[in-house]
Amino acid sequence: MILKNIQTAGIKDLSYDHLHLKVVSDPLSVNLINLHAIDGIVIKNNDHISVRKILYQIRSKNDPEIYLKPIYLDSRKLFKKLGQEVDGYIMEGINPLNSSAGTEIRERIKHIQNDVSIIQDYNDRMIVKSLQYAYTRETGLYPYRDRSSSIGYHFPFLSSVVSDKDLVHIKSRLDKFTGKGSLSTVLEDRVNLCHTCQSSYLNFHEACSKCSSIDLDYENLVHHFRCAYIGPESDFKNGDHLICPKCDKQLKHIGIDYDKPAEVASCNSCAHSSQETQMKAKCVDCGEDNTLPQLQTIAINKYNLTSEGADWILDKNLGNEPSEEILNDLSIVPIPIYNLLMEQEKIRSGNRKDSSSFACEIIVDENVFSALSEDFRNQLKDEVLKIMRTYLRPIDILSAKNAGHYHILLPDCKQPEAFNLYTLVLDNLNKLLTDNMRSGQQIVSGDLRKL
Amino acid sequence: MELLSNLIPEFLNFWLESGLDKFIRVFWYFILFELTRYILLDYVVYFLKSLNKKEYRIRWQEAKSRLRAENPLLSIVVPGKNEGKHLYKLVKSLNEQTYKNFELIIVDDGSDDDTPIIGRNLEQLGMIDLFLRNEVRGGKASAANLAVRYTKGKYIVHLDADCSFDCDAIENIVIPFFMDDQIGAIGGNVKVRNYRTSLATKLQAIEYLKTISVGRISTSYIGIYKIISGAFGAFRKDVLEQVGYWDIGPGLDGDITVKIRKSGYKTVFEPSAVCLTSAPINFKILAKQRLRWNKSLVRFRLRKHADVYRPHANFKWLTFFALFENVFYNLVLDVLWWIYLVDLVLNFHDQLYYVLMMNLALYICTGYIQMIIIYLYSERKKEELYLWLFVPFMTLYNGFFLRFVRTRAYFQELFFYKSYEDPWNPVKSSRQARLNGF
Numbered sequence: 049m050i051l052k053n054i055q056t057a058g059i060k061d062l063s064y065d066h067l068h069l070k071v072v073s074d075p076l077s078v079n080l081i082n083l084h085a086i087d088g089i090v091i092k093n094n095d096h097i098s099v100r101k102i103l104y105q106i107r108s109k110n111d112p113e114i115y116l117k118p119i120y121l122d123s124r125k126l127f128k129k130l131g132q133e134v135d136g137y138i139m140e141g142i143n144p145l146n147s148s149a150g151t152e153i154r155e156r157i158k159h160i161q162n163d164v165s166i167i168q169d170y171n172d173r174m175i176v177k178s179l180q181y182a183y184t185r186e187t188g189l190y191p192y193r194d195r196s197s198s199i200g201y202h203f204p205f206l207s208s209v210v211s212d213k214d215l216v217h218i219k220s221r222l223d224k225f226t227g228k229g230s231l232s233t234v235l236e237d238r239v240n241l242c243h244t245c246q247s248s249y250l251n252f253h254e255a256c257s258k259c260s261s262i263d264l265d266y267e268n269l270v271h272h273f274r275c276a277y278i279g280p281e282s283d284f285k286n287g288d289h290l291i292c293p294k295c296d297k298q299l300k301h302i303g304i305d306y307d308k309p310a311e312v313a314s315c316n317s318c319a320h321s322s323q324e325t326q327m328k329a330k331c332v333d334c335g336e337d338n339t340l341p342q343l344q345t346i347a348i349n350k351y352n353l354t355s356e357g358a359d360w361i362l363d364k365n366l367g368n369e370p371s372e373e374i375l376n377d378l379s380i381v382p383i384p385i386y387n388l389l390m391e392q393e394k395i396r397s398g399n400r401k402d403s404s405s406f407a408c409e410i411i412v413d414e415n416v417f418s419a420l421s422e423d424f425r426n427q428l429k430d431e432v433l434k435i436m437r438t439y440l441r442p443i444d445i446l447s448a449k450n451a452g453h454y455h456i457l458l459p460d461c462k463q464p465e466a467f468n469l470y471t472l473v474l475d476n477l478n479k480l481l482t483d484n485m486r487s488g489q490q491i492v493s494g495d496l497r498k499l
Numbered sequence: 500m501e502l503l504s505n506l507i508p509e510f511l512n513f514w515l516e517s518g519l520d521k522f523i524r525v526f527w528y529f530i531l532f533e534l535t536r537y538i539l540l541d542y543v544v545y546f547l548k549s550l551n552k553k554e555y556r557i558r559w560q561e562a563k564s565r566l567r568a569e570n571p572l573l574s575i576v577v578p579g580k581n582e583g584k585h586l587y588k589l590v591k592s593l594n595e596q597t598y599k600n601f602e603l604i605i606v607d608d609g610s611d612d613d614t615p616i617i618g619r620n621l622e623q624l625g626m627i628d629l630f631l632r633n634e635v636r637g638g639k640a641s642a643a644n645l646a647v648r649y650t651k652g653k654y655i656v657h658l659d660a661d662c663s664f665d666c667d668a669i670e671n672i673v674i675p676f677f678m679d680d681q682i683g684a685i686g687g688n689v690k691v692r693n694y695r696t697s698l699a700t701k702l703q704a705i706e707y708l709k710t711i712s713v714g715r716i717s718t719s720y721i722g723i724y725k726i727i728s729g730a731f732g733a734f735r736k737d738v739l740e741q742v743g744y745w746d747i748g749p750g751l752d753g754d755i756t757v758k759i760r761k762s763g764y765k766t767v768f769e770p771s772a773v774c775l776t777s778a779p780i781n782f783k784i785l786a787k788q789r790l791r792w793n794k795s796l797v798r799f800r801l802r803k804h805a806d807v808y809r810p811h812a813n814f815k816w817l818t819f820f821a822l823f824e825n826v827f828y829n830l831v832l833d834v835l836w837w838i839y840l841v842d843l844v845l846n847f848h849d850q851l852y853y854v855l856m857m858n859l860a861l862y863i864c865t866g867y868i869q870m871i872i873i874y875l876y877s878e879r880k881k882e883e884l885y886l887w888l889f890v891p892f893m894t895l896y897n898g899f900f901l902r903f904v905r906t907r908a909y910f911q912e913l914f915f916y917k918s919y920e921d922p923w924n925p926v927k928s929s930r931q932a933r934l935n936g937f
Contacts, residue, residue, distance in 0.1 A: 257622075269645065271633070273931040276640035276747045278633075279648045294743045307927070309609070309633035312649075321649050323631055324622050 062090055062138075067150055071122070075101035083109075088118035088150055090138055094126060096196070103133055103208040107177070112160040115177055116184050118150045132192045132204045135185070156184040159362055168450050169417060171210065171218050175225070178205035179353055179361045188352035189222070191236055198333065200239055200248040201348050216246045216344075222351055230357030233349035240343040242331035249332040250343075254313070254325040260337070261317035264325060268308040272299060280312060379437075379446065386447035386455055393459050394499045405459045405499045406466040410436075410473060412452035413491040416481055425451065428481075435480060439472045463498070470496040513853045525847060525854055528839040529861055532832055537709070538865055541872050544717040562677035566598075566670070573601040573673060574652030574736070578642030580607070582660035583614030590626045592663040598670035601656070602628040606646045609636030638924045639729075640745040647736070647744055655739055658774075659730040663692065665773040672733045672772035683738035683764025684756065685772070686724065687731030688712055690879075692775035694886065699785055701889045702896045703778040705866075708873045708883065712770060716876065719768035723821035726753040727766060731774035738764055747932045749923050750795020757804050760818045770876065786904050793829070793908030794918040800826050803937055833905050862894040 059081060060071040067087040072078055075098060083089075083106070091102050099121070109115045118135040121127045127137040135153065160180050167173040181204065182189050191201040198212035210218060225231050239248045255262050267280040270290065277294035284290040290299035290306070299306045314321045329338040353361070381389065390407060397405040412432070417425050429451045436446060436454065445457040456473075458466050477492040514522065523530060548555070575593065586605065593603060605627055607614045618630040631645055647655055654673050658664075665671075668687065675685050689711055694704035711728070718724045727734075729752035742758040745751045756766050779785040800822050807815075807822050847854050870887055877883055911917035919933045 269633070271635075271637045271641050271645075273637075273747075273928045274935055274937075275743065276638060276644055276745060276928065277743070278637060278641045278645040283648075303927075305931075307635055307637075309635040309637055310631070312631070322622075322629060324619055 069120070072102060074098075075105055078102055078105040083114045083117060086117075087154060088120060088135070090120045090122055091134075092122045094123050096126065096129060099126060099130060100208060107181075107205060107208045110163070110165045110173075112157060112162075112164070112177075112180060116153070116157045116160065116181055118153050129194070132190070132202070133208055152186075153184050156186070160184070162361075162363060166449065168452050171214055171221060172450075174206060174209050175218060175221055176361055177209070178203065179231075179351075179357065181205040182351075183353060183358060183361060188350055189231075190350045191348050198245070198247040198249065199241060199346070199348075201237070213246055216241065216346060219346060219348075223347075223349070225357070226349075226351070230354060230360055231351045232354055233351055235347055236350050237348040238345055239348055240329065240345050242329070242334060242336055243338055243342045243344055244336045245331060245334040246344065247331050247333040250329040250338070251332055252327065252329050255328045255337075256313075256315035256318060256320055257322050257324050257326050258320040259315060259318040260326070260328070261315055262328070263316040264313045265316060266311055266313050269310045269312055270299070270306055271309050272297070272306050274305065278309075280314075281308075380433075381445055381447045383447055383449060383455070386445060386457065389445055390457055390499065393457060397459070397499055404461065404463065404466075405457070406461050406463075406470075406496060407499055408456045408458065408466075408470045408473075408494055408496040410454040410456065410477065410492060410494045412477070412481065413493075416491055417452050431480060432477060435476050436473055439469055439476070441469075444469075466496060466498075470494065510853055510856055513850070514857060525843070526857070526861065528836065529858070532828070532835075534865065536828060537714075538868055540721075541713055541717050541869070544720045545872055545875060548716075548720065558678055559674060562674045563670075565677040566674055569677075570600050571654060571673075572652040573598065573654050573656055573669065573733075574647070574650030575601050575603045575656045575658060575669070576606070576643060576646035576650065577604070577658050577660050578606040578608060578639055578646055579660045580636060580639075580642075581610045581612045581614055582607075583610065583612055583617035585660040586614075586617055586621055586627075588663060589658070589660055590621060593669070594626075595666045596664065596669045597667045598673075601669065602650070602652060604629045604631070604646045604649060605660070606642040607632040608639065608642035609633050636925050638747060638928045640747050640751050641928070643751075644744040647739060650736065653736055655734045655736050657729060657732050657734065659776065662689075662730050662774045662776045664731075664775070668731070668772045668774055672731065672769050675767050675769055676733070676735065679765065679767075681763075681765045682767055683735055683759040683762065684727050684766045685733045686715060686719075686727035686756075686766070686768045687733070687772040687774045688715075688768070688770045689728050689730045689774050689776055691778045693777050693780065697780050698889070698892065699782050700778045700780055701886060702892055703785065704883075705870075705886050705889065705893055706896070706901075707778075708877070708886070709869050713869070713873055713876055715768040716770050718821070718824070719766075722765070722817045723824055724766050724768050725756055725760070725821040725825055727756045728752055730776050731772065733772075734759075735764075738762065747924060747928050747937060748795070749791045749918060749921055750799050753795060754799045754803065757799065757807070757818070757822065760815070760821065761804070761807065761813065763813075763815075771878070773878065782900065786900075789901065789904045790908045790911075791918070791921055791923060793905045794912040794921070796825065796829055797909055797912040798916075798918045801830070829905065830909055833902065833909065836902065837906070859894055862898065863891050866890040866893050 059077050062069040062071050068085075069088045069090050070081050070086050071090040071092050072081070073092040089106065091099050093099050093102070103119065106117060106119065107115050119133075121130065121134050121137040124137055127134070135150065160183075164173050164176055167176060178189060189203055189206070191203050193200060194202040197207065197215070199215060203215065206215065206218060222231065223233075226233050240250060241248050242250060253262050254264060256264060267282060269278055270281050270284050271278040272284075272292045272294070274297060275292060275295040277292055279293070281290070283293050284299060291297070292299060302308070310323060312321050312323055313325050327340050329340065329343055330336070331338065393405045417428070432451075436456070440446065440456065443459055445459070447455040447457075449455070458469060461469070474492055474494050481491050577589065590603070593601070605618055607618055607630070610632075615632050618627065618632070621627045622630040629649055631649065633642065633645065643657060654676065656669060656672065672685055672687050675682050689707060691700055691704035691707050693700050695701070715724055732752065738759055742755065742762050745755050746758075748754070760766055779788055804822060807818050843851065843854055867887070867890055870890055873883065874880055916933065919929045921929070924932075
């Protein structure tokens with residue numbers, strides 16, 4: 049059955065030099081292949097959307113051996129469009145594929161031995177993966193222009209795994225990492241986005257300052273020096289000539305008889321005339337009329353990994369990534385130290401019959417944080433920490449993998465007391481988050497165990 | 500002190516012994532022209548107005564009711580250059596008005612300061628209905644004409660940006676339109692705001708009270724009112740269209756008043772529509788301003804509107820008298836005054852001391868007599884009492900300073916057409932005006 053599926057999905061083998069490649073043409077067929085067993089994939093499909101789907105199938109996996117796998121196209125035309133997302137193209141008769149580059153990529157993939165799945169936030173996980181991708185390709189995260197992107201730019205790897213809307217959010221996270229020294233940037237462009245749908249497909253036009261209509265006519269003002277009459281050019285128009293409506297003289301020579309000192313816009317909807325029109329940007333995607341101050345302007349940067357950033361994405365314990373500002377809180381113990389303390393406490397309490405210690409884990413649903421803007425995320429993190437501190441004793445040790453994943457060590461604690469503490473924290477966090485998120489579901493879960 | 504105590508009886512004795520005949524012979528200029536025009540006329544008009552006071556008040560109230568019932572849109576136009584600093588205060592002053600149905604149009608005539616920024620901001624904030632800017636300066640007339648071109652109101656109120664207004668000024672200035680259909684334009688009562696700043700402003704404040712507040716009540720009453728101040732005037736829009744709006748200045752306010760009168764409409768002065776303006780704070784700036792104003796008398800009253808003095812189909816006696824009075828009391832009497840001075844020197848050189856002393860006494864006395872009528876008419880009686888202290892200086896101010904400036908202006912304009920070189924107007928406009936004989 050599997051073999052039959054593989055045959056109908058049009059999966060073919062291709063050997064090139066000493067590389068073993070699979071040729072796929074259908075997004076569904078990717079799941080039928082043992083991706084560990086091959087050196088790369090050739091996508092044989094001319095449809096841009098289908099290629100994106102295949103890329104998503106591969107790049108969204110959590111195994112670096114798979115999501116960083118070299119991918120090639122067999123269409124030169126499509127390569128022009130998606131060249132930044134793949135490692136080259138292969139065409140019958142012409143083989144521009146650099147097999148040594150493929151080997152190098154595979155070698156660098158071997159440096160990555162961490163597990164990105166421990167990063168709870170989806171967008172953060174995708175950032176790490178895309179930086180790892182850039183690392184393995186010995187390049188940076190360079191945006192490329194693409195009209196199909198709602199922000200006008202795509203980022204290699206990232207655009208295959210996140211929506212355009214999330215790309216705006218991810219960009220702000222990337223800028224945060226830049227601030228922490230993990231990335232360096234070069235400004236590529238600035239893009240204006242619709243304030244409701246974050247699309248850059250905007251149509252700028254002048255509108256009436258009174259009724260916002262775009263049905264405006266612009267006319268030069270004509271000033272007749274002789275009689276001081278001044279009015280729009282249409283007042284003077286008489287066939288091919290300009291005749292002053294006040295003194296009936298013909299205006300012959302600009303600069304001698306008359307000049308045009310300004311321009312006035314007249315609205316055909318409300319008949320208001322003004323020199324001060326308002327600039328509006330109509331979003332072609334959602335139809336929203338944005339005023340200029342409403343537009344969200346974002347910088348499109350080229351990102352390069354710094355040595356610090358490279359250390360971070362290769363770090364086995366990605367949960368300690370430097371971006372989480374929660375870790376800047378000195379009262380929160382880093383995970384490795386927490387693990388060490390827990391081991392010591394286990395030994396200590398094991399030696400004493402009258403003593404018991406507990407460890408608990410609190411996990412907040414990852415959608416809670418990813419749905420929030422940066423400011424609200426930070427506020428929520430503060431509140432979560434505040435609640436936990438309210439109930440914990442001074443001797444309890446708090447650690448966090450990220451903003452939604454906490455470990456608490458409760459030394460010298462009787463079981464009822466530990467259970468009481470655990471339920472208090474859990475219930476109050478649930479109350480806080482369900483009230484604020486207007487969700488009926490349990491969004492904080494946890495676990496309590498004796499050491 | 501002893502000298503003074505001897506001089507006064509000697510002086511009085513001289514004039515008592517000289518008799519009335521000699522007094523008239525020496526002071527014919529004062530008795531014939533100044534006493535009649537500036538004292539007698541004002542008091543007679545005051546008396547006549549007092550007789551009809553009650554009736555006039557009823558008519559005024561009826562007109563006010565009609566105005567409120569109709570509630571027409573007024574278009575306030577403010578043309579100017581580099582007036583940005585005054586705009587906010589002006590807008591605030593207008594916001595306090597009892598009459599609310601107006602649009603405010605400001606024209607920036609090629610300012611080279613922050614006026615466009617201020618104007619655009621006020622427009623965006625909705626404090627100005629329309630802010631128009633000529634990138635190239637065209638002169639005050641063209642700026643006013645541009646503003647009127649975009650007005651929607653039935654009546655146009657023309658203001659200067661550096662003015663502020665009594666809270667009922669805008670309402671009061673248009674009420675006369677509802678009293679008489681033949682009224683085409685109404686002049687407001689312009690007073691000096693900065694009268695405490697310097698001697699120059701104090702003297703101008705007295706001068707404005709005499710010539711504008713009281714003088715124009717009299718001329719308006721007898722139907723020869725001939726200048727609607729550019730600082731504060733109201734016009735019927737259809738009348739403005741008929742006369743072709745403003746022509747090239749300087750002196751465009753007087754010019755348009757004459758044009759309206761020539762078209763058969765009445766022009767009246769409304770003393771209760773009070774506007775305060777900033778007067779030049781020193782005599783140098785004042786002299787410049789007055790040179791410009793006085794040149795325009797020759798250019799417009801004598802040259803451009805010379806047809807008013809000639810009999811023709813549209814000849815109007817009142818318009819003739821309005822301009823004749825203006826030209827006579829300013830230009831003709833100015834020349835006559837120099838002749839009078841020569842007469843005094845030649846014929847009374849040995850008694851010049853007594854003559855000058857008496858002259859001074861006469862002018863100071865008439866100054867205070869004028870102040871009494873100002874007081875009777877004024878709505879700011881207490882504040883204006885402060886100016887009484889400075890009335891003696893008016894003899895020098897009127898008799899010498901203004902006279903010298905006037906003479907110089909007439910000389911320059913009559914013989915050298917200097918008004919066409921005035922930087923107040925752009926060269927391109929002045930050149931065309933000169934070419935076409937305006």
